[in-house]
Amino acid sequence: MTRKQDYKDLFFRYIDSVGRQLPKKRRDDIQEEILSNLEDTLEDRAQTENREPDEEMVVEILKEFGPPEKLAAAYLPQQYLIGPRIYPAFLMAMQIFLVIVVLQILVAAVASISSSSSDLVDIVISFGQAIPGFLATVYSTLLSIILVLAILERVLPQADDEAKIEAWVKVQNLFSRFISKTDELPASKHWNPRVLKQIEKENLISPRKLVLDIVLLFGLFSLFNIFPQWISALNHNPEWGWKFVPLLSSSFAAAYLPWLDLFWGLKIGLNAVVLRQGAWSQLTRWFQIGIKTLGIMILVSFFRGSPVIGLNPDYAAFHGLSGDVQSFAKESLLPGLSELFRLIVIINVVIHGLAWLRMVLGLTSQGAIIPLRVSKKG
């Protein structure tokens, strides 16, 4: 190949690179036009600069034309994996997916609790062992969602097909009405401002309530850690009169107190942060859900683990309970209270579980949370 042919070879390599990224139907025609323009440019440049065309000149011209992928992209319509039209549907799918994932976590947690032994640590370990399989499911589901939406992006009508676009957006709006509390997705130019979502009042805070919560939590912390013997039932018997019967079992402090301390500590911390910020934010709401999850797990462990209610000899001695009182407590009073406690725990698990679900659904269906300032009732 001669020197002259050498540098022109760069032109052919360039248009070959461009052509590989073009649809077959238009490729030859575009390549021929680009080559024609390249040669015109080279000829004119050589004349203007009064020198023979060479490789330097060719490289300069190709740089002016731009990288092959950029030039090829300019001949094609803008392409997205998931474009602006499909993105709201993608977000909606992710919200639903997230809720399902969280529900699966809960189900896995309940399953591990019911299949494992009494200790909360064992429960957490058992739950942790389910995580790899769970992550694999999450990953493949996520990929499926992206694949389906990417296909939709390609088969949907183009931007200039207004009628089909309107129909598509109306379908989206209909779907979102059943799933999410978000604004109805606007059907291009015919959207209705009256259906815009109200600003959520739940993000307002009551500082008084938060401070009270913090004080109560500190109180609980102090009571259970410093004065556990005073968590007792006041019992009357004609034989020995009024007696405080301590309720917390011997195993309570080791099995549950550290978790309760963690729970209360996190709640205090969260309340303090929210108080300082003046409003709930997306992040603090998620923390709230996380703490609630921990609380529910602790409640469930009360039900499944070592007994919470029982006679602690040290506490009994503190209250000066005689042998008769202790026997009575062990055989009659405390078992009954223990059953009542288990019933209360079950009810609380259901109530808090539903509240948790409502929080998760509410948070995943919301748009951006507008941080509102402190409420006037304060």
Next chain:
Amino acid sequence: MMTEKQNQLDSLTLELRRGVVIIAVLSQLDEEQYGYSLVKLMASKGFEVDQGTLYPLLRRLEEKGLLQSEWRVEGSRPRRYYVISPQGKEILTALKDEWDALVQVMEGVL
């Protein structure tokens, strides 16, 4: 700092020019031009346009029916010649009116 400022200016200038390149191109195609001759013609009138921008634009305008084209062999080389279509002429007239109105508005704004 200066480089950042210059980059910002370059980017915004590009946005500004992008808005007028179509009307500029249509206005120069009353007579047939091929790709490179159009580049030179516009450059001679002070409107520099990237070849990598212009050639795809000519195709897009043709797809929209604003231009017509045909291949012709002149000398040693085949060239694709473009000329404004009747529909393109109507659009150009309307765009020129829009441009005049915009220029008046901007004179008031700036």
